Amino acid sequence: MDHPTLLVALLLGIVEGLTEFLPVSSTGHLIVAASLLGYTGEHAKVFEIVIQAGAILAVCWEFRVRLYAVARGLGRDARANRFVLNLFIAFLPAALLGLAFGKVIKAALFAPVPVACAFVVGAFVILWAERRQRMRPETVRIDDVDAMRWTDALKVGCAQALALVPGTSRSGATIIGGMLFGMSRKAATEFSFFLAIPTLFAACAYEAVKNRHVLAAADLPAFGVGFVAAFISAFLCVRWLLRYVSHHDFTPFAWYRIAFGAVILATAWTGTVNWN
Numbered sequence: 022m023d024h025p026t027l028l029v030a031l032l033l034g035i036v037e038g039l040t041e042f043l044p045v046s047s048t049g050h051l052i053v054a055a056s057l058l059g060y061t062g063e064h065a066k067v068f069e070i071v072i073q074a075g076a077i078l079a080v081c082w083e084f085r086v087r088l089y090a091v092a093r094g095l096g097r098d099a100r101a102n103r104f105v106l107n108l109f110i111a112f113l114p115a116a117l118l119g120l121a122f123g124k125v126i127k128a129a130l131f132a133p134v135p136v137a138c139a140f141v142v143g144a145f146v147i148l149w150a151e152r153r154q155r156m157r158p159e160t161v162r163i164d165d166v167d168a169m170r171w172t173d174a175l176k177v178g179c180a181q182a183l184a185l186v187p188g189t190s191r192s193g194a195t196i197i198g199g200m201l202f203g204m205s206r207k208a209a210t211e212f213s214f215f216l217a218i219p220t221l222f223a224a225c226a227y228e229a230v231k232n233r234h235v236l237a238a239a240d241l242p243a244f245g246v247g248f249v250a251a252f253i254s255a256f257l258c259v260r261w262l263l264r265y266v267s268h269h270d271f272t273p274f275a276w277y278r279i280a281f282g283a284v285i286l287a288t289a290w291t292g293t294v295n296w297n
Contacts, residue, residue, distance in 0.1 A: 025068060029058050030243040034072045034250025039258050041076040041221075041251075042214060044147060044193030044274050045281075049136040052187060053285065056133055057294075067235045070228045071244045075251030077221045080214050083259050088218075100167055104215075107169050111178035111195075111212075112219045118182045119224070131187050134289050139188025140282030147275035150197045154206070155270075163204040166212050176202045177212060181220065188282075191220065196271070210266045214259065 025033070036054050040047040051069055055061050060068075081088060094101030130136075154161065163169055180198025184191035192213050199209030288294040 024064065024240060025060050025243045025247070027243055027246050029060055030068070030247040031250050032058065033060070033068070034075065034247035035254045037069070037072040037247075038076050038079070038251040038254025038256075041073070041255055042080070042192050042217065042259055042262060044143075044190050044196055044271055045278060046136070046140065046143070046184075046188050046190035046193065047073075047076075049140060049188035049190070052131060052136050053133050063232060064235050064240075066228065067232045068240075068244060068247060070225050070232070072247040072251040073221055074225050075248040076255035077218060077225070079252045079255035080217055080259060083256060084214065103169075104167065107171060107174035108216060108219055110171050111174040111181065111216050112223070114175075114178040114182040115185065115191075115220060116223060119185055122185065126185055126187075133285050136188035137282040137285035137289075139186055140278045140285075143189050143193055144275040144278035144282070147193065147197055147271050147278070150200050151270045151272050151275070154200055160203055161205050163199075163208050166208055166215065168208075169204075169212065173199075173202060173204070177204075177209075177216070181216065192217070193271075193274075206266050206270065210262065 033051060033054060036050050037047055040050045055065055055069075091101045091104055095105060096102065130139075163173065177195055177199050180202075181191060181195045183189050183198075184194040195213040195216055196206070196209045199212060200206060204212070
C-alpha cells in the first residue's frame with residue numbers, strides 16, 4: 022500500500038495517540054500495526070511523523086498553562102530557567118546518539134521480531150523498578166519536577182536514549198529511568214510528558230525535512246485524519262495517565278508488554294504470520 026486509506030489513517034492515528042505516552046512503545050505498536058495493515062515504506066514513515074506531531078500537540082495543549090508560565094518567566098524566573106535547562110540537558114543524549122546511530126538502528130531493528138524482544142526485556146525492567154520502589158520507598162527523593170537537579174535530568178536523558186531501540190518505549194524509558202534515579206512515579210511521569218515536547222518535535226522536524234520529497238497534496242485527507250485521531254486519543258490518554266499514576270503502578274503495562282511480545286514471537290516462530 023503506497024498511500025493509506027482513511028480507515029488505515031484513522032486506526033494508525035489512534036494507535037499512535039494511545040501508545041505514545043504509555044510505557045508500551047508507540048513505535049513498536051506502529052511497526053506491528055502498519056505491517057498487519059500492509060502500509061510500510063518511506064511514505065509510511067512520513068505519515069508516522071505527521072501523527073506523532075498530533076500527539077505532541079495534545080501534550081502542549083494539556084500543559085499549556087505551565088508552558089505559558091515558563092515562557093513568560095524565562096530569563097527572569099529561576100524556576101523557569103532551571104526547568105528549561107533540565108529539559109535541554111535531558112534532551113541531548115537521545116538527540117546526539119540518534120544523529121550518530123539512527124540509520125544503523127533503523128536498518129537493523131525496525132522490524133516486528135526485534136520489537137517484540139525489546140517489549141519483553143522492557144517489561145522485566147518495569148517489574149524490577151516497581152518492586153524496588155515498593156521495597157525501598159526511601160529511595161524516592163524527588164516528588165516534584167521543579168526539585169530536579171541538572172544531574173537528575175542528565176540521568177533521565179541517558180535513560181531516554183535507550184528508547185532509540187524500537188520497542189523499548191521512550192515514555193517507559195524516561196518514567197522507569199526517573200523512578201530508578203530517585204523520582205516519584207508522578208514526578209517521573211510528568212517530566213516524561215514535558216521531555217516529549219522537544220524530543221518528539223525535533224525528531225518530527227528532522228524527519229519531515231529529510232523526507233519532504235515524499236509529501237504530496239493527495240495525502241492531505243488521510244494525513245489530516247491521522248493527525249486529528251492522534252491528537253484526540255493522545256489528549257485523552259495523557260489525562261487518564263495523570264489520574265492513573267496517582268493511585269496505581271505500571272505493573273499491568275509490564276504484563277501487557279510480555280503478552281504482546283510473546284504473541285509476536287510465537288506467530289513468527291510458528292509461521293502463522295509472516296512478519297518480514
